[in-house]
Amino acid sequence: MPCPIVRHGTLVLFGVLLLSACVGPDRRNGALPRTEPATVAAISVQAKTLRTQQPTPSRLPDVSPTDRPRSVPVTGLLVDPGQLPASLDVESWCRDLAQSGVTTVVLEAWTTRPAAGAESHAMRPMGLYFPSSLGPMVRDVFGALIPAAHRHGLAVYASVGLRRPDWLDAGLGWFSQIYDPRRQAFRATDHVDLFHPVYQEFLGGLLKDLAGSGVDGLVFRADRTIGPSAGATAFGLRGFERDFGFRPDPIKLLGTGGGEDERASEFWQWVGWETRESQHVLNRLASGIKVQWPNLKVILEVHHEAIVAPVQGLTRHGEDVLEAIRGGYAALMVADLTSGGERMITRMKELVGAPERVWVLRPLAWRIGTQSEAPSVTIVRDRDAYLGEVGLIYYAAGRPTLP
Numbered sequence: 001m002p003c004p005i006v007r008h009g010t011l012v013l014f015g016v017l018l019l020s021a022c023v024g025p026d027r028r029n030g031a032l033p034r035t036e037p038a039t040v041a042a043i044s045v046q047a048k049t050l051r052t053q054q055p056t057p058s059r060l061p062d063v064s065p066t067d068r069p070r071s072v073p074v075t076g077l078l079v080d081p082g083q084l085p086a087s088l089d090v091e092s093w094c095r096d097l098a099q100s101g102v103t104t105v106v107l108e109a110w111t112t113r114p115a116a117g118a119e120s121h122a123m124r125p126m127g128l129y130f131p132s133s134l135g136p137m138v139r140d141v142f143g144a145l146i147p148a149a150h151r152h153g154l155a156v157y158a159s160v161g162l163r164r165p166d167w168l169d170a171g172l173g174w175f176s177q178i179y180d181p182r183r184q185a186f187r188a189t190d191h192v193d194l195f196h197p198v199y200q201e202f203l204g205g206l207l208k209d210l211a212g213s214g215v216d217g218l219v220f221r222a223d224r225t226i227g228p229s230a231g232a233t234a235f236g237l238r239g240f241e242r243d244f245g246f247r248p249d250p251i252k253l254l255g256t257g258g259g260e261d262e263r264a265s266e267f268w269q270w271v272g273w274e275t276r277e278s279q280h281v282l283n284r285l286a287s288g289i290k291v292q293w294p295n296l297k298v299i300l301e302v303h304h305e306a307i308v309a310p311v312q313g314l315t316r317h318g319e320d321v322l323e324a325i326r327g328g329y330a331a332l333m334v335a336d337l338t339s340g341g342e343r344m345i346t347r348m349k350e351l352v353g354a355p356e357r358v359w360v361l362r363p364l365a366w367r368i369g370t371q372s373e374a375p376s377v378t379i380v381r382d383r384d385a386y387l388g389e390v391g392l393i394y395y396a397a398g399r400p401t402l403p
Helices: 009-022 043-050 090-100 141-151 197-211 234-244 260-292 310-317 321-325 341-352 375-385
Strands: 075-079 104-108 155-160 175-180 185-192 217-220 297-302 331-335 358-363 391-395
Touching (some): 090 141, 155 197, 197 217, 197 260, 260 297, 260 310, 260 321, 321 341, 331 391
Parallel strands (some): 075 104, 075 391, 104 155, 155 217, 217 297, 358 391
Antiparallel strands (some): 175 185
């Protein structure tokens, strides 16, 4: 029986054919399930340039990858499973990464809708990279990678974009219908309503299936900029009315119409409520998973504006770092995208209170597939810049940082 959340029935058939053709021999040979070659297929070869001069240890460490001593900060690699070639020797790849100084692999858990103007993924299969009855599986990359990664002391985290999965059927009614002040009417969007109670329940089950794959942690990715209208859905407006005792005027609430004083009061009430409630949804999802997997670590990504310009963080992204810190996440992750990156990281360490609870998302100083500079050199330089304390998560140059 086809999964009810697949966009097209043909995708189910494609996924079944792809899976049946790819699982089996590939898994027995230690390779990833088969997929189309990608532009970064050389990652398995280039990983060998990451090796340090230290000899290979005669035995693997006894400690769990996620229970490393504090003296070993997290050094991770963010990977889109669609970039990994079918011929990848997982065992060798993990060994090479570990010898280069990498401690953590962060894999995207499912495909997401690309940003406007980004490279089209129309020809790429859409779905999950782990098995679940709640969605179509492209292939089980997590199942192939996790055992090998753990054998070499690598932790595996799953990167999840909660608002823009591209494989959900719009007919489910979970996509946001936000208020458009110009048209004075609700309009459809390409992101899911995080306040929809059925979608929240669905996410809880999906994330539990992901946790059951054996991952060491989850990374809740920051969404692309939506603005204060993100939560202005039927469920969001209803929740606001429940807490404030009056039905909000969407025109004033989203910054147009009404007197300046009246608009400002209602607008800031909305921004504060939407930010807080969105964070509470994430907190409940994280807490629900940890009931069954108490050792699972959950990381939350925030935009840099939330740290260096809190008002912009609220109005542009609906983020409040202090509210996020109260959520009890293992670490907060931020992309170092600005010239004031050092000031941002210093401020973040002050807010969080523990440098190891800060993860910095950085582009590689070289493109995978070239010999211009080995990432091991980049890691050493970045460690010096950040005083060797914070976690460093790298992504291939030119890749978008947000799902």
